[in-house]
Amino acid sequence: MAERITTEDVTKVANLARLALTPDELETFTGQLAEILEHADDIAALDLAGVEPMARPLPLVNVFRADEPGTPLDRDEVLACAPVSEDGQFRVPPVLGEAP
Amino acid sequence: MxxxxxxxxxxxxxxxxxxxxxxxxxxxxxxxxxxxxxxxxxxxxxxxxxxxxxxxxxxxxxxxxxxxxxxxxxxxxxxxxxxxxxxxxxxxxxxxxxxxxxxxxxxxxxxxxxxxxxxxxxxxxxxxxxxxxxxxxxxxxxxxxxxxxxxxxxxxxxxxxxxxxxxxxxxxxxxxxxxxxxxxxxxxxxxxxxxxxxxxxxxxxxxxxxxxxxxxxxxxxxxxxxxxxxxxxxxxxxxxxxxxxxxxxxxxxxxxxxxxxxxxxxxxxxxxxxxxxxxxxxxxxxxxxxxxxxxxxxxVLPMLPAARRHRLSTETGVPLERVALVVERGLDELCLAAIAEGADPERTVTHAEHNLSDAKAADLDPAKFAALVQLETGGELTATQAKTVLAEMVETGGAPADIAAAKGFEAMESGELEGIVDGLIAAHPEEWQRYCEGDGKITGFFVGGVMKATGGKADGKAVTALLQARKG
Known part of the structure; x- marks a missing residue:
């Protein structure tokens, strides 16, 4: 069985997901996540040799759209929904560092 | 660093x-x-x-x-x-x-x-x-x-x-x-x-x-x-x-x-x-x-650059590294077509490599390109003249023989060339002495002199051969 998830792990993941958790929430979610992961361990314990991996339950592949342009959204209408806009663009607070 | x-x-x-x-x-x-x-x-x-x-x-x-x-x-x-x-x-x-x-x-x-x-x-x-x-x-x-x-x-x-x-x-x-x-x-x-x-x-x-x-x-x-x-x-x-x-x-x-x-x-x-x-x-x-x-x-995939390089190299005998630029310029089809019309493979690729950097070169008529290469390999045009004619062919789409005639490019009588070379040797005894002593750098002096005297009509290779012959 894998090592039990710690509050440090959950703090890190919460931080990556930009979630601010209170100490109580941290305890609660660490417990809940541990149970979910233990359930995964139950499955990992089964002998699944010869069982095809399944990416998703739907027996569907190759669902496509034709490469044809549709109607764009109206820019002014969209920018009116943004907190701040400037020169036809969304204005956001300064960003530290480049995108990954 | x-x-x-x-x-x-x-x-x-x-x-x-x-x-x-x-x-x-x-x-x-x-x-x-x-x-x-x-x-x-x-x-x-x-x-x-x-x-x-x-x-x-x-x-x-x-x-x-x-x-x-x-x-x-x-x-x-x-x-x-x-x-x-x-x-x-x-x-x-x-x-x-x-x-x-x-x-x-x-x-x-x-x-x-x-x-x-x-x-x-x-x-x-x-x-x-x-x-x-x-x-x-x-x-x-x-x-x-x-x-x-x-x-x-x-x-x-x-x-x-x-x-x-x-x-x-x-x-x-x-x-x-x-x-x-x-x-x-x-x-x-x-x-x-x-x-x-x-x-x-x-x-x-x-x-x-x-x-x-x-x-x-x-x-x-x-x-x-x-x-x-x-x-x-x-x-x-x-x-x-x-x-x-x-x-x-x-x-x-x-x-x-x-x-x-x-x-x-x-x-x-x-x-x-x-x-x-x-x-x-x-x-x-x-x-x-x-x-x-x-x-x-x-x-439906087109022929890819690597395959085109191998094809041109195999069909012309020109090494892979040299045909790369020709394929990059998209001139390999032109070269192969000109060769099929009877042009010398080596000269054809050499022109495509050195004298056809213009984007319009791909529109050259292969038959005319072949005719130009043949004029050159047949000795009727020097390498320099062929280059000049080719540039004009790319520009105007004209036929090589017409362009050569309009520019007054004609093969020189060998007697005429010999006369010029001998005159140059006589006028520059010191330089000739150095040439005879094996100073390779002085060759250009004589070839350049002949080119100047003939308005670029002389074949550089023929001049070098004459100089060698005179040296004995």
Whole structure:
């Protein structure tokens, strides 16, 4: 069985997901996540040799759209929904560092 | 800075992102077009609006298959994954990419010099929007705020990951140039590095010669031309060698190439893949191209640059390295057609290599090109005259014999040439003495003199032969 998830792990993941958790929430979610992961361990314990991996339950592949342009959204209408806009663009607070 | 290449080996692996030439985005019907007024190529999915769902563009898959086959890859069943991170140019807060099951795996690319570079994988993903940093002179760390344009967000990208098989900046440049030719040939990309439709991230490490293990690598971003690619690799390799030789170690990080100061700068220490919390994209199903689709694409692939180089080299006997430029200029068909009309293969390729840099050269009539080569090999035109006539043929489309006649190019009587050479020898006894003593540098003096006296009509080779004969 894998090592039990710690509050440090959950703090890190919460931080990556930009979630601010209170100490109580941290305890609660660490417990809940541990149970979910233990359930995964139950499955990992089964002998699944010869069982095809399944990416998703739907027996569907190759669902496509034709490469044809549709109607764009109206820019002014969209920018009116943004907190701040400037020169036809969304204005956001300064960003530290480049995108990954 | 330069590295002692006897002691150190440079190891380079390149990740090339190319935008695919579709009409619309990867997962929505907003148009895929460079530029345009900011935020006019947008729709609910592009902006990550609640309730919008992605539907895969079939043409993007078709183009990815073409590239995969052109790179000798295994085109396989593939799955999309979410790569989670927060950045304003990514309004959904995740990028749809492929992770453990990419559409193309395990391929290879042959450089014009014959070296073969492994391709690890090529996967489909969506491009991000474009942010402009305002204030602080455009420098990201001093910016007051940023402006975001989502026209590019969601444009289909194919990320082609090469293996760390490259061993020099020169090979890295050749790899990118070759990849660009292939992408353009199969119609997957316009190959414009400057407009960012092709972007190169460059993994560089160094190791002592003979070491089996690879050194710690740094990834370099912001390389937007073949020239900066070469400079960035050389700078980065030298930086790493300096670190190691002074007893420090290279830390794995992402670095930013600055074209102005010619250096790389720390951008950030490398994230772990775990931090992106990849998981299977629940809103999309698998792609399974299947043998029929793959064979249909394979059947219509054009002949690729490597095959064209081998064909031209085999059919002309001119070595591979020399035909590379001819194929790059798209003049191989012209050469083969001219040769079929009876032109000498070697002279034909030589003209294409040295005298046909003009873009209009591809429109030359092969029969006229062949006639020009024949005039030259038949001794009726000198090499210099043939070059002049060829340039005018490209310009006007005229026939070589007419152009030669209009320019007064006629084969010189050999007696006339002998007279001029003898006159020159008589007028310059000291120079002749040096020539007879074996001073090779003085040959040009005599050849130049004859050219001047004949208005360029003399055949340089005939003059050299005459001089040799006179020397006895």
């Amino acid at each position: 330069s590295i002692d290449l006897d002691a150190w080996e440079i190891v380079v692996g390149l990740e090339v992102h190319t935008e695919l030439l579709t009409r619309t985005k990867l997962f929505s019907s907003a148009i895929n077009e460079f530029g345009g007024e900011p935020n006019t190529h947008i729709d609910p999915l592009t902006l990550g609006l609640p309730g919008s769902l992605p539907v895969l563009n079939e043409q993007a898959v078709e183009l990815a298959i073409r590239v995969g086959l052109a790179l000798n890859c295994e085109v396989q069943r593939s799955v999309f994954a979410r790569k989670n991170y927060f950045y304003p140019d990514l309004p959904k807060d995740y990028q749809i990419s492929q992770f453990d099951l990419p559409i193309c795996a395990e391929g290879s690319l042959e450089l014009p010099n014959g070296k073969v570079v492994g391709i690890e994988r090529a996967h489909l993903e969506e491009d991000t929007g474009k942010s402009t940093h305002v204030g602080g002179g455009g420098r990201i760390h001093d910016a007051q705020h940023s402006l975001v344009d989502y026209n590019r967000a969601g444009v289909p990208l194919l990320e082609i990951v090469g293996k760390p098989d490259l061993r020099s900046a020169e090979d890295a440049r050749a790899y990118v140039a070759e990849l660009r030719s292939i992408l353009v040939a199969v119609g997957a990309s316009d190959g414009k590095l400057e407009e960012g439709s092709m972007r190169v991230d460059c993994n560089v490490s160094v190791r002592r010669r003979g070491d089996a293990e690879l050194g710690t690598r740094c990834e370099i971003k912001n390389v937007n031309s073949l020239r900066s690619l070469g400079r960035a690799i050389e700078y980065e390799a030298a930086r790493q060698v300096d670190l190691i030789e002074s007893g420090e170690r290279v830390r794995q990080q992402t670095r930013h190439w600055n074209e102005d100061d010619g250096r790389t700068h720390t951008l950030r220490t490398k994230e772990e893949a775990d931090d992106y919390r990849y998981f299977t994209e629940p809103d999309l199903v698998e792609i399974d191209p299947g043998p029929e689709w793959i064979e249909r694409v394979r059947a």
